[in-house]
Amino acid sequence: MTATGSTSALKREIRRASRIDAEVRTSVAIVGAGACGLTAALMLHDVGIDCVVLERDAVPSGSTALSSGFIPAPDTRAQRAQGIVDDSADRFAADIQAKAHGDAAPALVQAYAQAIGPALDALQQRHGFDWIVLDGFLYPGHSRHRMHALPQKTGAALMARLQAAVEAAGIPVLTQALVDTLWLDTEDRVIGVGYQRPDGREERLACDVLLLACNGFGGNAEMVSTLLPEMADATFGGHAGNDGSAILWGEALGTRLRDLGGYQGHGSWVTPQGALMTWAVMMEGGIQVNREGRRFHDETRGYSEAAVQVLAQPDGIAWNVFDTPLLALARGFPDFCEAESVGALRRCESVAQLAACIGCDEIVLQATLDVMGMGYASAQPDGRSFSRVLAAPYFAVKVTGALFHTQGGLDVAPDMRVLRQDGSVLPNLLAAGGAAGGVSGNAVWGYLSGNGLLSAVAGGYLAAATAATAATAATAAKLIGNLKESNGE
Known part of the structure; x- marks a missing residue:
C-alpha cells in the first residue's frame, strides 16, 4: 500500500553522496523529540552512545503531550508494587492481537509486549519516573490492570518528565530544526540529514545511524483523505508535525509500508x-x-x-x-x-x-x-x-x-530496522513509534487502548538497542580503518 497523492508541497528529499559536508557528527541522529525519540535518547545515553535529537518545534510536545499519557505494560515493578502479579508479555500480546482480530504483525506484537515492561522499569530505575498503575477499571480490550501513568495522569506531564530526564543527562536536543533531507550513500547507508532553521538556513548533521521517530500522517489532510476517507472531515486532535514525512522518505527509498488504514x-x-x-x-x-x-x-x-x-x-x-x-x-x-x-x-x-x-x-x-x-x-x-x-x-x-494519530507507516523488523520491498533490512535506518507500522492492524477497530505510546516507548527502547550495536560497530570499523591508514595499508 502506498501514500501516492500525498501533499506535493511537502519537501522531503533523498540525496545520494559518498560523504556529507556537515557541521557536526554524532553516532545516532534521532528525528523527533516525542516519547519515542526521547526514550531512545535516554537508553542510548545509559549505554554510553552519543546522540543528537532533532525537533521541528521550538518546544518538544508532539502527539505525546496531547495524549492522556497512559502506557500499557505487563510484569513491571509498578504492577508488582500494587499487587498485580498475574500479568505477562504473552497475555498482553494476546490482548493486542485479539483487539486487532489477529491482523497485527505477530513479530512486532511480541517484540513490543516483551520490551515495554523493561523499558518502563529502566525509566523508573535509572531516571526516576514514578509510575502508577490505573487499577480502578479496565480499559477496552485489556484483561489486566496494566495502564501506567505518572501521578499527574497527562501526556503533558509525561513529556515534561522525559524532557527533564534528557536535560539532566546532557543529551543535546536541537529544536526548530525541520529535517527535510536524508543523505545516503550508494549502498543505502544513511550518512546524515539536512534540516532547515527558522531563518531559512540549511544545516547538516552527519551520523552513523538514523532513527526516524517523527510520527505518522494524521496532520496531512491530503494523505488522510486518500488513505482514511472516513476521517477526511473529522476533527484532528493530534499534532501538526504528523505530516507523513517518514512515509514520504520511505516511498522515495522504495521501502515497504504497512497498515496505512490503521489509526x-x-x-x-x-x-x-x-x-x-x-x-x-x-x-x-x-x-x-x-x-x-x-x-x-x-x-x-x-x-x-x-x-x-x-x-x-x-x-x-x-x-x-x-x-x-x-x-x-x-x-x-x-x-x-x-x-x-x-x-x-x-x-x-x-x-x-x-x-x-x-x-x-x-x-x-x-x-x-x-x-x-x-x-x-x-x-x-x-x-x-x-x-x-x-x-x-x-x-x-x-x-x-x-x-488522533495514525498507526501505519514504514514496515520494520522487530529490532526497528526499516525493511525494503523484498524484506531485506536497510543497513542503518531505523523507524519507531508513529513513523513505523504499529500493532493495531489495518483498521480503526484494531486499536487497543495505549497502542500509540506502547509503540513509541517500546519502539524507542528497541531502536536504541539496535542503534547502540550499529554505532559501536561503525566506530570499531573507523578505528580499524584509521589504524590501517596510519600503517600505510
Whole structure:
C-alpha cells in the first residue's frame, strides 16, 4: 500500500553522496523529540552512545503531550508494587492481537509486549519516573490492570518528565530544526540529514545511524483523505508535525509500508471546547446518545472505533450521559477537569431537563434509560449489559469523533530496522513509534487502548538497542580503518 497523492508541497528529499559536508557528527541522529525519540535518547545515553535529537518545534510536545499519557505494560515493578502479579508479555500480546482480530504483525506484537515492561522499569530505575498503575477499571480490550501513568495522569506531564530526564543527562536536543533531507550513500547507508532553521538556513548533521521517530500522517489532510476517507472531515486532535514525512522518505527509498488504514480515533472529543474526555466513564456505566436521545453502539468495544460511530450520527454529534458516581470518576482525570472548567459539563436534575439539554424527545430518552435496566438480566441488542441504571441528577457532555494519530507507516523488523520491498533490512535506518507500522492492524477497530505510546516507548527502547550495536560497530570499523591508514595499508 502506498501514500501516492500525498501533499506535493511537502519537501522531503533523498540525496545520494559518498560523504556529507556537515557541521557536526554524532553516532545516532534521532528525528523527533516525542516519547519515542526521547526514550531512545535516554537508553542510548545509559549505554554510553552519543546522540543528537532533532525537533521541528521550538518546544518538544508532539502527539505525546496531547495524549492522556497512559502506557500499557505487563510484569513491571509498578504492577508488582500494587499487587498485580498475574500479568505477562504473552497475555498482553494476546490482548493486542485479539483487539486487532489477529491482523497485527505477530513479530512486532511480541517484540513490543516483551520490551515495554523493561523499558518502563529502566525509566523508573535509572531516571526516576514514578509510575502508577490505573487499577480502578479496565480499559477496552485489556484483561489486566496494566495502564501506567505518572501521578499527574497527562501526556503533558509525561513529556515534561522525559524532557527533564534528557536535560539532566546532557543529551543535546536541537529544536526548530525541520529535517527535510536524508543523505545516503550508494549502498543505502544513511550518512546524515539536512534540516532547515527558522531563518531559512540549511544545516547538516552527519551520523552513523538514523532513527526516524517523527510520527505518522494524521496532520496531512491530503494523505488522510486518500488513505482514511472516513476521517477526511473529522476533527484532528493530534499534532501538526504528523505530516507523513517518514512515509514520504520511505516511498522515495522504495521501502515497504504497512497498515496505512490503521489509526487511533476517539469518540469522546469534547466540542466545542476541544478537549479529550476519559473513556473510563463509558466503561463504568456511562452511555452515548445521539441528538434523538438513542444509544447507537456498544461503548465498551473501544474509544477508537467509537469515533466512526459518533461521526455517523446526525451532525457528527453525540452526548456522553452519566451520573454522580461516574462524575467523581471523571474528575480524577485532569483533562476532564479542564473541560469542565471551561463549561463543557451540563447538570440536569431530571430526564426532562436532560432531554431539553440534548434537544431530543423526552419519551425517547426515557425509553433509552429504561432499556438499561433490562441489562441486569440480559445483554442489550448491541451486546452491552449494565450493572446498574443511571440515576438523577444526570450529567452530559457534548462530543464528536476525532482522529488522533495514525498507526501505519514504514514496515520494520522487530529490532526497528526499516525493511525494503523484498524484506531485506536497510543497513542503518531505523523507524519507531508513529513513523513505523504499529500493532493495531489495518483498521480503526484494531486499536487497543495505549497502542500509540506502547509503540513509541517500546519502539524507542528497541531502536536504541539496535542503534547502540550499529554505532559501536561503525566506530570499531573507523578505528580499524584509521589504524590501517596510519600503517600505510
